[in-house]
Amino acid sequence: MTTHSNIDPATIQAYRETHYIVEGETPMTLRVDQRNEALATLHEAADVESSAFVTAWNPYSRKCDDETNTNRQNALADELKALGLRFVPGVGRHPSSEWAEPSFLVLGVSLEAAKDLGTRYEQNAIVWSGAEAVPALVLLR
Numbered sequence: 001m002t003t004h005s006n007i008d009p010a011t012i013q014a015y016r017e018t019h020y021i022v023e024g025e026t027p028m029t030l031r032v033d034q035r036n037e038a039l040a041t042l043h044e045a046a047d048v049e050s051s052a053f054v055t056a057w058n059p060y061s062r063k064c065d066d067e068t069n070t071n072r073q074n075a076l077a078d079e080l081k082a083l084g085l086r087f088v089p090g091v092g093r094h095p096s097s098e099w100a101e102p103s104f105l106v107l108g109v110s111l112e113a114a115k116d117l118g119t120r121y122e123q124n125a126i127v128w129s130g131a132e133a134v135p136a137l138v139l140l141r
Contacts, residue, residue: 005139007124011061014094015125015137020053022105024088030105030135032127040133046086046107049131052114055092055103059122060141073102076121085109115140 005012020030026045028038030053043049056072058064064072080087087104094100106114111128118126118140129135 006141007061007139011124012137012139014099017096018092018094020090020092020103020105020127020135022053022088022090024090026088030127030129032135032137035132035134036129037133039129039135042107043129043131043133048108050109050111050114051129052106052109052111052117053090053092053103053127053135054106054114054117054121055101055123056121057101057103061124069102072121076104076117079117080104080106111138114138 016032022028022030026038026042028036030036030039039051043051054076056076057069059072077087086107088107090103090105092101092103106117109117114126114128115138124141125137125139127135128138
């Protein structure tokens with residue numbers, strides 16, 4: 001799903017390499033463009049056909065202090081609850097650096113709704129998975 005973008009190619013490559021770690025009762029690590037059986041099982045158990053890995057941390061990949069990031073992430077959690085969406089905590093972690101961002105795997109969210117969330121929280125990209133449980137990098141700018 002990667003298309004023309006205003007995002008630096010090195011940043012896009014870093015997103016593609018990141019391990020999207022889902023915590024909770026069914027821990028798993030999602031990788032872009034790699035089918036994930038545990039995700040397929042989670043989709044089935046939750047009776048959903050899609051999910052999205054989203055964060056509110058570090059808008060447009062600009063580092064913010066922990067308090068600002070925590071407040072942004074709490075606002076995202078509150079919005080997900082208000083929308084009636086189920087979500088599981090997680091973290092996006094690049095394997096070769098200290099970089100990590102708390103995130104959520106949002107269950108049953110459509111691609112358009114996930115893109116809207118990512119855009120509202122000033123993210124460069126989200127990771128979205130459809131019924132086939134293959135996480136795709138979706139660039140938002």
